[in-house]
Amino acid sequence: MSTGEIGEVNxxxxxxxxxxxxxxxxxxxxxxxxxxxxxxxxxxxxxxDCEVGQIHAVLGENGAGKSTLMSVVTGxxxxxxxxxxxxxxxxxxxxxxxxxxxGVGMVHQDFQLIERLSVGENLFLGWDGAPRIxxxxxxxEAAAAAIARFGFSLDPATKVQDLSVxxxxxxxxxxxxxxxxxxxxxxxxxxALTPQEVGELFVVMRSLASQGTTIIFIxxxxxxxxxxxxxxxxxxxxERVASFPIGECDEARLAREMLGRDVVPLERDSAEVxxxxxxxxxxxxxxxxxxxxxxxVKDVSLQLVSHEIVGVAAIAGxxxxxxxxxLAGVRQVESGRIEIDGSDITSRSANAFTASGIGYIPExxxxxxxxxxxxxxxxxxxxxxxxxxxxxxxTRGFLLRPREIENYANELLAEGQVSxxxxxxxxxxxxxxxxxxxxxxxxxxxxxxxxxxxxPTLGLDVGATERTWQTLxxxxxxxxxxxxxxxxxxxxxxxxxxxxxxxxxxxxGEFQNRTTPPTREQLGLLMGGATPRGDSVGVSx
Amino acid sequence: xxxxxxxTAARQSxxxxxxxxxxxxxxxxxxxxxxxIFAVIAGSALYLVLTIHQPDILGVVLRESFATPASLDxxxxxxxxxxxxxxxxxxxxxxxxxNIGGEGQFFxxxxxxxGFAFWLTHLTGGLLIPGMLVAGALGGALWAAIPTLARVYxxxxxxxxxxxxxxxxxxxxxxxxxxxxxxxxxTGGTLQSRIIPTQAQLPLLHVAGGLDSGVIIxxxxxxLVGLYLHYSTFGYQSLLVGSGRAVALYTGVRIRRVQMISxxxxxxxxxxxxxxxxxxxxxxxxxxxxNNTGYLxxxxxxxxxxxxxxLVVMSGLLSxxxxxxxxxxxxxxxxxxxxxxxxxxxxxxxxxxxxSQYRVMRLDRRDVSSExxxxxxxxxxxxxxxxxxxxxxxxxRDALExx
Ligand SMILES: Nc1ncnc2c1ncn2[C@@H]1O[C@H](COP(=O)(O)OP(=O)(O)OP(=O)(O)O)[C@@H](O)[C@H]1O
Ligand SMILES: [Mg+2]
Numbered sequence: 001m002s003t004g005e006i007g008e009v010n011x012x013x014x015x016x017x018x019x020x021x022x023x024x025x026x027x028x029x030x031x032x033x034x035x036x037x038x039x040x041x042x043x044x045x046x047x048x049d050c051e052v053g054q055i056h057a058v059l060g061e062n063g064a065g066k067s068t069l070m071s072v073v074t075g076x077x078x079x080x081x082x083x084x085x086x087x088x089x090x091x092x093x094x095x096x097x098x099x100x101x102x103g104v105g106m107v108h109q110d111f112q113l114i115e116r117l118s119v120g121e122n123l124f125l126g127w128d129g130a131p132r133i134x135x136x137x138x139x140x141e142a143a144a145a146a147i148a149r150f151g152f153s154l155d156p157a158t159k160v161q162d163l164s165v166x167x168x169x170x171x172x173x174x175x176x177x178x179x180x181x182x183x184x185x186x187x188x189x190x191x192a193l194t195p196q197e198v199g200e201l202f203v204v205m206r207s208l209a210s211q212g213t214t215i216i217f218i219x220x221x222x223x224x225x226x227x228x229x230x231x232x233x234x235x236x237x238x239e240r241v242a243s244f245p246i247g248e249c250d251e252a253r254l255a256r257e258m259l260g261r262d263v264v265p266l267e268r269d270s271a272e273v274x275x276x277x278x279x280x281x282x283x284x285x286x287x288x289x290x291x292x293x294x295x296x297v298k299d300v301s302l303q304l305v306s307h308e309i310v311g312v313a314a315i316a317g318x319x320x321x322x323x324x325x326x327l328a329g330v331r332q333v334e335s336g337r338i339e340i341d342g343s344d345i346t347s348r349s350a351n352a353f354t355a356s357g358i359g360y361i362p363e364x365x366x367x368x369x370x371x372x373x374x375x376x377x378x379x380x381x382x383x384x385x386x387x388x389x390x391x392x393x394x395t396r397g398f399l400l401r402p403r404e405i406e407n408y409a410n411e412l413l414a415e416g417q418v419s420x421x422x423x424x425x426x427x428x429x430x431x432x433x434x435x436x437x438x439x440x441x442x443x444x445x446x447x448x449x450x451x452x453x454x455x456p457t458l459g460l461d462v463g464a465t466e467r468t469w470q471t472l473x474x475x476x477x478x479x480x481x482x483x484x485x486x487x488x489x490x491x492x493x494x495x496x497x498x499x500x501x502x503x504x505x506x507x508x509g510e511f512q513n514r515t516t517p518p519t520r521e522q523l524g525l526l527m528g529g530a531t532p533r534g535d536s537v538g539v540s541x
Numbered sequence: 542x543x544x545x546x547x548x549t550a551a552r553q554s555x556x557x558x559x560x561x562x563x564x565x566x567x568x569x570x571x572x573x574x575x576x577x578i579f580a581v582i583a584g585s586a587l588y589l590v591l592t593i594h595q596p597d598i599l600g601v602v603l604r605e606s607f608a609t610p611a612s613l614d615x616x617x618x619x620x621x622x623x624x625x626x627x628x629x630x631x632x633x634x635x636x637x638x639x640n641i642g643g644e645g646q647f648f649x650x651x652x653x654x655x656g657f658a659f660w661l662t663h664l665t666g667g668l669l670i671p672g673m674l675v676a677g678a679l680g681g682a683l684w685a686a687i688p689t690l691a692r693v694y695x696x697x698x699x700x701x702x703x704x705x706x707x708x709x710x711x712x713x714x715x716x717x718x719x720x721x722x723x724x725x726x727x728t729g730g731t732l733q734s735r736i737i738p739t740q741a742q743l744p745l746l747h748v749a750g751g752l753d754s755g756v757i758i759x760x761x762x763x764x765l766v767g768l769y770l771h772y773s774t775f776g777y778q779s780l781l782v783g784s785g786r787a788v789a790l791y792t793g794v795r796i797r798r799v800q801m802i803s804x805x806x807x808x809x810x811x812x813x814x815x816x817x818x819x820x821x822x823x824x825x826x827x828x829x830x831x832n833n834t835g836y837l838x839x840x841x842x843x844x845x846x847x848x849x850x851x852l853v854v855m856s857g858l859l860s861x862x863x864x865x866x867x868x869x870x871x872x873x874x875x876x877x878x879x880x881x882x883x884x885x886x887x888x889x890x891x892x893x894x895x896x897s898q899y900r901v902m903r904l905d906r907r908d909v910s911s912e913x914x915x916x917x918x919x920x921x922x923x924x925x926x927x928x929x930x931x932x933x934x935x936x937x938r939d940a941l942e943x944x
Contacts (some may be wrong), residue, residue, distance in 0.1 A: 055754035330790050350793030360791075378780065382792050390728060398773050466844070 022480040026088070027052045027214040028104075028183055033072055033082030035065075037429065042068045044238040045082065048232075049427070050183070053507050055205060055215045057225040057246075059258055060235035061461040062433025066218050069235070070185050073100040073216075074106045086183075105181030109188055111172040113160045118372075119143060120156035123175050145500075146178050151207050161193060165316060166197030173204065177213070182355060184208065185216045188432070190224055191458050194316050194487055202228050220433075222251040234258050236350060270329045277305045280449050280481040281327065281358075282381045286336035288326045295334070296322035298505040309472065310512070311496030315527050319505035320485045321363050324454050327483065328360035329353030330368075341449065354386040359447025363454045369439050372428035376420070376438065377402075379427050380409035383446045390446065403451035416441030417467065432459045438469055450481045457491060489520055501526040566897050571846065573893025578872020583888045585865070586877075593872050605868040612864070613752020618822065620860035622647070622831070624759045625814035626838025627845060627852050628766050629681075629807040634842065635770065636782045636803045642688060642703030644835025645710035645810045646681035646716065647729060650812020651819045652714055653680030655734060657827040658741040659722065669741050674816050682805040689804040693797045699804075707835070715828060734826040734934070741823040753768065753821030762810065766779065767849035811835060832863075833880070840883050844890055857860065 025418045030048035030071060034041070043065045050056045060066050071077040075093030084091045085104055093099035096106070113122050120143030124130040135140075143156035149530045152170055160168060178182055186205075205215055207230060219225060222342035223231055226246065233243040234257040242257040249257075256262055281304040290296035295320040304310055314320045325331035327338065329350035340356045353360075362369045370379050383519065384390035394404050416437035419432065427435060436459050444451060453472065457465040472495060476482055486492050492499060493513065501509035501523060509526040511518040589598055605611055626643045633640040654673040664672060688702035715732060722734040743753045770776040779793045789796045818830050843857055844849035866879030 329793055349795070351793060351795075352793065354793060362791060364787060367785070368791040371784040371788055374780065374784070378777075381777070381789075382781070385777065386793065395774055398775065400772050400774060400777060402772070 015061070022155040025051045027054070027086070028035055028073070028091075028216075029085040029088075030069070030073065031083045031085070031119065032465065033079045033084070035068055035072060035077060035079050042238050043072070043079070046232055046238065046240050047243075047244070048073075048240070050214050050216060052214055053209050053212045054230045055217055055228055057229035057232040058216060058218050058235065059220075059222075059225060059232055059254060061237075061258055061458075062437065062464055063431040064235040064258075064461075065238040065517050066235055067187055068429060069188055070106060070216065070218065072100070074185060075184075091250065100176075100181070101181050103180050103182035104185070105176030105179060105183070105239060106187065107169065107172045107176055107189060109191065110419060111168050111170055113171060113175075115161035116159060118157050119147075119154055119157055119163070120170050122160055122171055123178050127175075131527070138254055147174055148172055162354060163191045164197075166194065166200065169193065169197075169201070169206070177208070181213065183214045183216065185218075187218045188220070189217070190219055190221065195489070196315075198224070202443070208342055219336050220459065220465070222254050222462060225254060226251060255462050258461065277307045277479075280304050280306050280341065282337075282339040282342075283327065284293045284337040284339075286323075286326060286338065287334040288322050288331055288336075289334055290319075290322050296505050297326060300336075300505075300507055302507065304483055305396050306449075306479045307476055307480040308497045309476050309495050311492035312483065312486075312497045312502055313489060313492050313527055314502035316487060316489075318502050318527075320502050322505075323361070323502070324363070324452050324483070324485050328362070328380055328452050330360070330362070351386045354383050354446060355388065357387075357447060357449030359383070359443035359445075359451045360423065361443050361451070361456050365436060365439050370427050370435060373426055374411065375424050376418075376427055376430075377405050378424040380412050381405055381421070382410065383442060386477050387446050387448075398427040411444065412438060412441040415445070417464070433461055433464060435458055439462060440471065444471055444475060447475065447480055450483070451475055452483045454485045455486070455487065455529060457486075457488070484499065489523060492523075493517065493520075501522070503527060503529045549880065567846065569884050569900075570894050570897035572888055573896055574844065574846070576614040577886060577889035577893055580889060581882055584885070585862075585882055587873070588878075589869060593869075593874065595872060600870060602865060602869050602872065606861075610633035611750030613753035614747050616748070616857075616860055616864050617752055617756050619760045619863050620856045621756045621821070621836060622814040622818055622834040623859055624763045624853065625810045625817070626834050626857060627805075627841035628763060628838075629811040629814075629835075630842035631769070631845065631847065631849075631852060632766065632779075632803050632807045632810075634783075634798075634847065636800050637780045638800060638804060639700045639806060640685070640703055640807045641839065642685060642698055642706055642808070642835075643814075643838045644831055644833070645707035646684045646808040646811035647818075647831045647835040648710045648714050649808075649815070649829055650677030650681040650922045651815030652710075652717065653677060654816040654819055655717075655722065655737065655813070658820075662738050662741075669738075670743065670820060673741060674813060675821060677812040677816030677819075678809035679812070681810070681815065682809040683808070684812070685804050685808025688857040688932035689801055689808075689830070692804075693800055711828065712825075717762055717827070718826065722826065732828050736825050737819065741820055742824055743817070751822070752816075755799065755817035755821035756819060758813070762813065763849065763853065766806075766810070770849070773932050775799070775802065811838070814838075837883065840887055843887060862886075870916075 013097075026049055028048065028050040030043045030287065032047065033043050034045055035043040040198050046065065046069055048056075048058075048069070058066050058069070068077065072079045075098055078094070086104070091102060091104075093102060093104065099105070110425045110454055114125065117125065118136075118140065120140040121136070123146065124134075124139055124141045130139075141155040143185060147156060152174055154163075154167060154174070160171060163171065169192070173184070173186075189201060193201060202224075205217070209215055209230075217229060229246050231245050232249065232254065233253070234241050237256065241260075252262075252459060283302050283304075286300045287295060288297040298319070300319075300323060302310070308315060313321050313325070322331055326333050329345070329348060329352060333346060336346070337344060340353070340358065345352055345356060350360075366372060371382075381390075381394055383499055384394060390408075392403055394408060406423050412418075413423065416431065418434045418437050418441075420434070427438070430438065436456075437507070440453075440456060443453075451472070456472070457468050460468060469491070472484070473484055476497075484492065484495060496513045499509075499511040499513050499518060500507050501511075503526065508529075511522075549617065584600055594724055606616075626647060629643045630640050631645065655728065656678040657673050657676040658669065661669065661672065678918070685703075688697070688699050688706060691697035691702055692699040718732045718734055724731065724733045724735050737919050738940070743755055746752045746754050746756075770779065778794050778799050782789050782796050782799045783794050786796075814834065815830065818834075819826060826864050837859055841852060841855045844855040844858070863880045866874070866882070869878065
């Protein structure tokens, strides 16, 4: 197709040609997109310009409208107003398949793969370009060719359920590419990845971009933006507030554009764990199995003390998730003993753990931690009804008190600075980060003795991350013991008084972070399973 | 954007209707349900007119169903058991269990209440009926306990076990009806029990159509269950259990306990339905006592869409269908007709639920990919892959064809 003058009309299709005006390289152009949900205006006339082969970061606070904008671009949501152009042609996808046929593909946060099928089968499933009849072997051969073509290394015959999170994500990326994606949208792709996997993803992204794929990349990590993006667009409250090449900005400026103010630096609490600290939880030689029946937690003994933040550093899949579940009463233990304030609660249910003042921010926040289709109010009291004092407030006898429950939910909304103040809204209508804020507020509220926080700041924007860290430090100041499990070493090193390193289900190292902080290299080596060096190690009984 | 008049005109002419798939929507599924109901009503009317060769058949049947002094009474009497047998399905559904055993639990309740009435006939006046209600609830709950325990502790599929136990209960009742409870002693040939004593019969509210006070009990129970599900801690625990295993484990709610209570409550309600039918209506135990209300409760619960209000409305609807069916029977319509109508309604309802995730929208045809628009699409694709180094689509196609 030839490019013509502005305003010239292609006779067959009746559409103006050369609409990209002077920027012939513009792959995707979004103009004035408006999207409202009821009275809430999630997008208020957003523009977006992405060039061919560009890695375009989209930044913004929780609820700024990033995911909504991407849903519009991929046809999952129809915009109320506004236009989009792909290669200069008007582009209006009605659903994601149509978007895909136009070469716009998205990798969702949950990847949307079928776990029991092989990599190859997943690549071809539901793709209208796949042949009608093909043997598994041919599918796998074709998949191997595709995977190699895009420069990945994956075995097409492996079942998806046996892959790591990073590998699953790669399958999802290849799946989009196989379908001919020339615009690849990644919504918070790094949130679920280990630092090493993030590095690998970035290599892939660069090579795809150099081959002409346009990548739209959503993240909350400013450093990642600086590392990988060519261009950045910042959204605030559904509006584009800035858009500039990466060369013109630094992290501080990005944060300022995003929040509309400077980030408040974290106020550290007094460095020492005070003298009068009591043991809150004592764990003795705990063993626990994972879903597949394999021993995931092996002989773990530890003590959690009031006024102390204990960080657990481990590579994903080394038993830290199972450990957190066991300590919250969610996972049955194989053997060992868990004591809270001196009394044994090993074989009790999560209900009893909650009643003893343990708050738990789980890894699976959407599946386990929230009922997405239920209202905020109903989700707010998921734990509180197990806590005697809260129960007295929220119920009368066996009846719920709807007014009090709504008040309670509103308090959580305010404490968590969630973007809505309407407790009747289903939780599923909140943005990812706002769900996390609500969950943190709920668990901090009931954690009167111990807070177990798994990846607490995952999906939070810069401001909310700082606030959450402050919340954890404040809780520590009130004498609450905190177990912080995170793949973000910065987070662990910033907040922890003590750091435990886990590998293959065992605790392989311990550091007093206040007095003798470990280096990232030391931690990295131990996490990777290197034999510990004498001085830093020694698990306290 | 500068778009000339020509292009605007071209665009207008290229608008077309398209089906778009989205998330299932309760609102749309209710809309489809209402359409289905009207479709079934219209279809039934058409059937009557076309098959029964009698002038004004429609008017006659409708008048008999709705405009006689007795018709309202009959309608309410027919609806009464539906409230309870539908609750017996709805409550377990909220905790992820299917109770198909309403029919058996209905008879278990009616059987125990009959026994109660025969054995304790001389219980002082006012206590006999409450005693029968309690006995009926107990009977239904106990009959539900068997599949529930098997499900909760041994993971035996409750759909199959509850269904099977219905058949067992029918034979159990028949055993008593040919035995010591038989009408007219052992000489009588029919399967029916002796008449229960008059002090065991519910007072009538309205004599014309035999409206008994059972409907009040049924409505009060329905209201109580509604309140309980929405405003009690137990109702909240059901919500947690019904939200999936992960949520239940995370909150530590006692899954087994909640499931057991839900199933036992369901059995008890179905049992009470049996007692109401016995004491309010037939005054004797017969194999036809339920008139299939145990099974029809499932239909009501499905049509109710998990809502108590829906349940009340749909109970009324099913009783209308049954009533019209009864009256039409006198003019030669098969007694199976109401069941066929309900079956069709369920089918259409399921279709509506599936359709509720699709929407029809008027869209610019250029974006719609169909054969007719193939050239447009190819154009777009050709453009997007032009000059790129990663022709993924073609490459994979080649590989597949080569293989
Ligand atoms: N289906 C929906 N119904 C109602 N409101 C919605 C719906 N989806 C999103 N919203 C609202 O639109 C706003 C923007 O949400 P969006 O998910 O786009 O935010 P985001 O920028 O992706 O945030 P996050 O960083 O937290 O993921 C939020 O206030 C959210 O509550
Ligand atoms: Mg989002």
